Amino acid sequence: xxxxxxxxxxxxxxxxxxxxxxxxxxxxxxxxxxxxxxxxxxxxxxxxxxxxxxxxxxxxxxxxxxxxxxxxxxxxxxxxxxxxxxxxxxxxxxxxxxxxxxxxxxxxxxxxxxxxxxxxxxxxxxxxxxxxxxxxxxxxxxxxxxxxxxxxxxxxxxxxxxxxxxxxxxxxxxxxxxxxxxxxxxxxxxxxxxxxxxxxxxxxxxxxxxxxxxxxxxxxxxxxxxxxxxxxxxxxxxxxxxxxxxxxxxxxxxxxxxxxxxxxxxxxxxxxxxxxxxxxxxxxxxxxxxxxxxxxxxxxxxxxxxxxxxxxxxxxxxxxxxxxxxxxxxxxxxxxxxxxxxxxxxxxxxxxxxxxxxxxxxxxxxxxxxxxxxxxxxxxxxxxxxxxxxxxxxxxxxxxxxxxxxxxxxxxxxxxxxxxxxxxxxxxxxxxxxxxxxxxxxxxxxxxxxxxxxxxxxxxxxxxxxxxxxxxxxxxxxxxxxxxxxx
Amino acid sequence: xxxxxxxxxxxxxxxxxxxxxxxxxxxxxxxxxxxxxxxxxxxxxxxxxxxxxxxxxxxxxxxxxxxxxxxxxxxxxxxxxxxxxxxxxxxxxxxxxxxxxxxxxxxxxxxxxxxxxxxxxxxxxxxxxxxxxxxxxxxxxxxxxxxxxxxxxxxxxxxxxxxxxxxxxxxxxxxxxxxxxxxxxxxxxxxxxxxxxxxxxxxxxxxxxxxxxxxxxxxxxxxxxxxxxxxxxxxxxxxxxxxxxxxxxxxxxxxxxxxxxxxxxxxxxxxxxxxxxxxxxxxxxxxxxxxxxxxxxxxxxxxxxxxxxxxxxxxxxxxxxxxxxxxxxxxxxxxxxxxxxxxxxxxxxxxxxxxxxxxxxxxxxxxxxxxxxxxxxxxxxxxxxxxxxxxxxxxxxxxxxxxxxxxxxxxxxxxxxxxxxxxxxxx
Numbered sequence: 001x002x003x004x005x006x007x008x009x010x011x012x013x014x015x016x017x018x019x020x021x022x023x024x025x026x027x028x029x030x031x032x033x034x035x036x037x038x039x040x041x042x043x044x045x046x047x048x049x050x051x052x053x054x055x056x057x058x059x060x061x062x063x064x065x066x067x068x069x070x071x072x073x074x075x076x077x078x079x080x081x082x083x084x085x086x087x088x089x090x091x092x093x094x095x096x097x098x099x100x101x102x103x104x105x106x107x108x109x110x111x112x113x114x115x116x117x118x119x120x121x122x123x124x125x126x127x128x129x130x131x132x133x134x135x136x137x138x139x140x141x142x143x144x145x146x147x148x149x150x151x152x153x154x155x156x157x158x159x160x161x162x163x164x165x166x167x168x169x170x171x172x173x174x175x176x177x178x179x180x181x182x183x184x185x186x187x188x189x190x191x192x193x194x195x196x197x198x199x200x201x202x203x204x205x206x207x208x209x210x211x212x213x214x215x216x217x218x219x220x221x222x223x224x225x226x227x228x229x230x231x232x233x234x235x236x237x238x239x240x241x242x243x244x245x246x247x248x249x250x251x252x253x254x255x256x257x258x259x260x261x262x263x264x265x266x267x268x269x270x271x272x273x274x275x276x277x278x279x280x281x282x283x284x285x286x287x288x289x290x291x292x293x294x295x296x297x298x299x300x301x302x303x304x305x306x307x308x309x310x311x312x313x314x315x316x317x318x319x320x321x322x323x324x325x326x327x328x329x330x331x332x333x334x335x336x337x338x339x340x341x342x343x344x345x346x347x348x349x350x351x352x353x354x355x356x357x358x359x360x361x362x363x364x365x366x367x368x369x370x371x372x373x374x375x376x377x378x379x380x381x382x383x384x385x386x387x388x389x390x391x392x393x394x395x396x397x398x399x400x401x402x403x404x405x406x407x408x409x410x411x412x413x414x415x416x417x418x419x420x421x422x423x424x425x426x427x428x429x430x431x432x433x434x435x436x437x438x439x440x441x442x443x444x445x446x447x448x449x450x451x452x453x454x455x456x457x458x459x460x461x462x463x464x465x466x467x468x469x470x471x472x473x474x475x476x477x478x479x480x481x482x483x484x485x486x487x
Numbered sequence: 488x489x490x491x492x493x494x495x496x497x498x499x500x501x502x503x504x505x506x507x508x509x510x511x512x513x514x515x516x517x518x519x520x521x522x523x524x525x526x527x528x529x530x531x532x533x534x535x536x537x538x539x540x541x542x543x544x545x546x547x548x549x550x551x552x553x554x555x556x557x558x559x560x561x562x563x564x565x566x567x568x569x570x571x572x573x574x575x576x577x578x579x580x581x582x583x584x585x586x587x588x589x590x591x592x593x594x595x596x597x598x599x600x601x602x603x604x605x606x607x608x609x610x611x612x613x614x615x616x617x618x619x620x621x622x623x624x625x626x627x628x629x630x631x632x633x634x635x636x637x638x639x640x641x642x643x644x645x646x647x648x649x650x651x652x653x654x655x656x657x658x659x660x661x662x663x664x665x666x667x668x669x670x671x672x673x674x675x676x677x678x679x680x681x682x683x684x685x686x687x688x689x690x691x692x693x694x695x696x697x698x699x700x701x702x703x704x705x706x707x708x709x710x711x712x713x714x715x716x717x718x719x720x721x722x723x724x725x726x727x728x729x730x731x732x733x734x735x736x737x738x739x740x741x742x743x744x745x746x747x748x749x750x751x752x753x754x755x756x757x758x759x760x761x762x763x764x765x766x767x768x769x770x771x772x773x774x775x776x777x778x779x780x781x782x783x784x785x786x787x788x789x790x791x792x793x794x795x796x797x798x799x800x801x802x803x804x805x806x807x808x809x810x811x812x813x814x815x816x817x818x819x820x821x822x823x824x825x826x827x828x829x830x831x832x833x834x835x836x837x838x839x840x841x842x843x844x845x846x847x848x849x850x851x852x853x854x855x856x857x858x859x860x861x862x863x864x865x866x867x868x869x870x871x872x873x874x875x876x877x878x879x880x881x882x883x884x885x886x887x888x889x890x891x892x893x894x895x896x897x898x899x900x901x902x903x904x905x906x907x908x909x910x911x912x913x914x
Contacts, residue, residue, distance in 0.1 A: 092839050144629040145642070288724050335724055367671060367685075376674070377643040385727055389682040390662050390735040391672070394692055401695040448716050458706045473703060476696035481710055482728035 005295040005326035006302040014043040017440065018328050024444055024487050025284055026050045026322055027126025028342060029350035032422060032441070047322045051164060051315050053125040058160055061115045061153065067105045068148040070233055102147060109149040113372045114358045116156065120345045121355075131163035131314070132156065133341060134283055136372075139174050139206060140380035141183040143373045150234065151179040152373050167276060167312040168267050171207065175226070175259045176236045184378065186229045186236075191244035199223035201378050207266045209275035213251060221248045225257040267312065270304070276312070277303035284318075285327060286335040287384035299326045334445040334486040337387050340368035342487065343396060344403070350441075351419065351475065353403040354412035364399040368392045388485060400479035404472050416471035428466045431459050435474075442478045444487050451481060540894055541819075542648075543766060543779045545759070545807065545827040546673065547799075549787030550628065553832035553849025553877075555796060556601070557615055557862075558586040561594020564869040568836040572792050572843070574598065583793060589615065590862045600801035603808030604852065611860040612811065612820070613852065614912060618867040619886055620848030620879025624831065628787070628845075632830040636675040638884055638903050647887050648778050649678030650902045651895065656681055662738045666769065667780040668762040676780060683780070684738065688746075688765075692739030712736050745772030752813045759783040760806035767813035770823065777895075786829060790840035803827070811854060820856035824894050824913070827852040828883070834875050848879035851886055857894070859914050885910040 009018065019039035023030045027050060030038075038046040071079070075094070082090035120129045136159055143152050155177050162170035174180050181187055181198070189195040199222035203214045214222075228243025229236055238258075248257050250265050257265070266272055277300050286296065299321075306317045321327055338346065344361050347353065362372065369392060375381055404414055423429035423437060435455045439447035458477060462470050478484060559565050560576040574583035577596055586596025587605040595615075597605050607613040621640060625631045633642030638650075645653070652664050658680055665676040665683035672685035686692065694711075697704045714733040715726045746768045754760045754767075762781035769776060783803070788796050807825065814823045832849030848867050853859070867877035884907035888899035893913035 088836075089839050092844075095844060144633065147627070147629075288722075290722065337724060337728075369682075376677070379644075382679070385724075386679075386682075388728065388731050389660065389684070390731075390738045391682075391684045391686065393732060393735045394694070394739065398695045401699075405699065448719065450713070450716055451710065454706055454710055458702070461702050462700070473696075473699050476699055476703065477706055477710065480694060480696060480707055482732040483725050485728050486724050 002295075003325060004302070005299045005329075006306075006320055006324045008323045009043060009325050009328045011043050013328070014046070015039070018043075019046055020441070021328060021333060021444060022046055022050065022322055023126070024346065024350075025327075025336070026318070027130055027349075028120060028345040029487075030126075031350060031352050032419065034349075043323055047319050050127045050322065051319045053128060055161070055163075056119075056123060056125050056128060058119070058157055061112060063108050063112055063150060063153050065150045065234060067101050067108060068150065105147065105149050109143055109152065109373060110359070112149055112153055112156075113362050116372060117341075117345070117358050117362060120341070121348050126349075127318075128160060128163045132159045133339075134280075135159035135163070135170065137375060137380035137383075138279065139170075139177075139180060140375040140378050141179045142375055142377070146179055146182045148179070148182075151177075151182070154234065155179040156373075164315040164318060165313065167307075167314060168263060171263050171267070172260060174206070175229075175263070178231050178234055178236055181229055181231055181236050186226065187231050189223055189227050189229065190242045191224075191227045194220065194223045194227065196220065196223045199226055202226075202262070203266065205379060207263075207275065208269060208271045209278075212271040212275065213269050218250055221250050222262050224248050225250065225262045226259050228258070270308075273304040273307040273312070274300070277301075277307060280314075280318070280321070282383065284321065284336075286332050287337060288335055289384065293331075295326055295329070299324070330445070334443065334483060336487050337384050338485055338487050339381065339383060339387060340365040340370040340392075340396075341372070343368070343485070344399065346487065347400055347403050347479070351403070351414070351416075353414050354406070356403055356406055356411075360402070360407075361399065364395055364402075367395045368399075393482075393485075396485060397480045400484075401476055404475055404479070413468075414472060415468065416475060417466075417468050420466065420471065431464050431466055432456065434466045434471075435459060438471075438474055438478055442475070443481070443483050445483070447483075451483075539822055541770060541777055541779065541823045542890065542894065543763075543781070543810075543823060543825040544675070545763075545803070545825060546780065546782035547786050547803065547827065547829040548628075548632070548782055548784040549829070550631075550831045550833055550845050551786040551799075551829035551849060552788060552792065552796060552843050553829075553846075554835065555583070555792070556598050556800065557589065557617065557850045558596045558598065559594065559866055559869060560586055560596055562869045565835070568869075570837070571841045572837050584797075593862060593866070595862060595866070598797070598800040600797045601804040602801075603804030603806070604854075605804075606808055607811060607854055608860070612856065612858060613854055614858040614860055615862045616851040616853065616881065616886060616910065616912065617862065617864040618848045618877065618880030619828070619851045619864075619883050620831070620877070621882055621884070622879075624847040624873075624876065624879070626831060626845035626847070628830060633674065635828065635830055635883060636673055638887055645679055646673065646675035646677045647884075647902060648675050649681055649683075651678075651891060651897065652676075652681035652778075653678035654897065654901060661775070662734050663741065663774055663776050665778040665780070666742070666766075666774075666776050667782075668765060669780075669782055673780055673782070676778060683778075684742070686742070692743055708736075741772075741774060742769065745769045745774055748772065750813055752809065752816050754809045754813070755802075755805045757802045757806060759802055760809060763806050763810040764813070767810055767817075770814065770819060771817050787845075788833070788842050789838065789844060790842035792837075792842040807854060814855075823855055824858060824890070825852075825854040826886075826890065827854070832877060835869060835872060835877060836875060847873065847876040849877075851883070853912055857913050859912050863910070863912065881910060882907050886912065889913065 016039045020035045023035055023038055041049055079094055123129050158173050158177055184198040184201055185195045186198045196219055200219050204210045208214055224244040225248050228239050230239050245256060247254055253265050281300050306320055310316050369387055370381060406412060420429045420434050423433050555574055558574045566573045572583055575581040575585050577585050577588045579585045584599040589595045589597050604613055630642055634640060636646050637644055638647035660681045667673055667676055667683050667685040670687050672683040676683035694707055711732045715729045719726045746765045748768050750764050750767055754764045766779045785799055814820050828851045829849055831847055833843035833846040838844050865880045867880050884903045888903055888907050888909035889912040891897050891899040892909040899909055
């Protein structure tokens, strides 16, 4: 009987590259020095540093609440009068004013995107931001539909607060989140006039997974349970007069259920833990398509069991995963296609490139298919090989060049020599050692011999001397490798 | 005649493709399949016809004012509600100018600056589909454009053409099936499996690392074109990336070569004409691409509309006319269908700034040798309005269904649902 894939990686096998792998997956990678610190902490110490963090305050944004505030009673009355008498001038003034506020709100969203990206690049708690990104893709809500940046921020903060916390409490928070409720027409779902959108996605996308355990009948019943929600400015409120108070039957259980009752029923199903475990597996371990290995299946089953045992508290479950044999199995190195955000943040953090124009980087992330605060649909981002196609590959390569050298003569230089400073004892680093290290460091796996030959020959053609310019040139080549898109 | 032309080009493509691949380990998908006839739907006759039929979509962003584009000069209400910006009947003399004749019996004309489209109409190459919209119209730019692009009233999910390509490709994306000019590919072309190529100009397909040092180019080409390296598990993520990297290089070579060629016919200035010129070049170079997407913004004419709209109309008419001439010079007029749309029209009454605000239904143009010519469908009522807006007379998904069914010859229902009968738009 082979070892339990979730059993801890033997301590003696937790080497520098294990720490690098851990930091890349549980966070966004780091410099050789940062990896060294993690390595020195040992397997359990490293995992604890990542998983057991003190939450970082996220009130340092400069967003304001009232750009997309609802109309006041006075404004509503004025508009109604204007419509009655055909007062075009007033109506037009209101339309203009609304358009101005929409423009301001879009500018505020742009600022929030920059704010979040900067957090990801600089945070001392990378798992906190990585899980915020995970939840953003899971409970996907798009700005273009709700057009309210304050609500998108509130949702982002909700994800951060529950990053590695209780997934059921996060689900309860989502049913009270103005962005999500509006996005899925929750406030239009009323007794006698049901709207099934939120009910359907709750089961299909958020908790159970498509087709798992529920029927169309259950969706209708859950919709009844969720009636009565309304959005009052920035808060989701419950209006009893709009709620269907009758008895509902959800997954075989009967009662006068409302939203929280539904969550209790759904999370009690075994499918809920398996669904979340599978998503976490794809996000942290391996997102290749096709049938999984036996160890992979055992790991997912094991994670599901842990989720149930820990009442969906993520921190202890992730801690087990990050310390496990399966997580560190070389077969699972280079097994995840970097998301555009992962690509950008990881390159910045691990290579130590100087700050570049964030709007430009976010624009490139959009072109690579990942627009922060604007997932393509409530399904979020498929991830995996879906990130990769003709156009996105070129954008990925070129954005790395931009990170390395910046734009124009005034661009801040990138002190690439720091990456290999530890390789030199007396004088510049040895070319062979440099080539080996750069490839291993950047690719996260043992490189193919042909890549080593190619990079070595390249350095030789440049004069076989390891200095800043040649390092930058080598990094440009390494980050253009197809395998660099994997982590 | 045309089938021979296509078959010959595939053979030619095969030779070019093999020469470009630096190892035999991976041959780009379209070359391999052309060589062995292993099209994903080899048994389905539609594939050969599909490759011979190209759809070009021209998106006018901002909400083009349909009422001043296809002018209902028959209507007194039109003039009454637009005292400053209404366009007059042909031969008339007012601040809005005189419409170009389109359909005298119906009392419809074209904007005075749309001479390019009027010529196409006179030659039987222009279809004008009236009153296109959808129920519960959304007057938000983002939301309405998402609705048009996804073909769904919730504006969510994949694009209508993305789903068309997904259905064809059997899980293996076709690298050059859809090309968009512009920095972001429109959702219309995005499927679950199939993704489009988007570029503003061919310089996108150039690795910027080459600029660092002359010695960069050769090793770069070597590593990105190596394809799947020996000993790498073909099912692995790494192998997939290596193969896709090679595909990407070959696709980009193809596109760059195509757009470098000068066009045989002249094009006017302007961004839209520039994009259509590149499309014409790619068609001339026989790219396997079946859908091209170009777009132009600036149609959100809230104030002082007469001047700005005239400018926009001239650019649209002249660019499309030049494109059609280019297509005709290639003998491809029966193989290219162009569709022009906007995310909504504008309100019937003008506003206080001699402009118009966001509206609803508007006309869709179809251009090509196989476009059903003339004015199609019913003009929306200018009396029975919906809060000041036109009520649509044709759902846009019927336009899509007509194109899918009669141009691409596929069943539109898996892509658009069963509720929208295909409009007859292709002869």
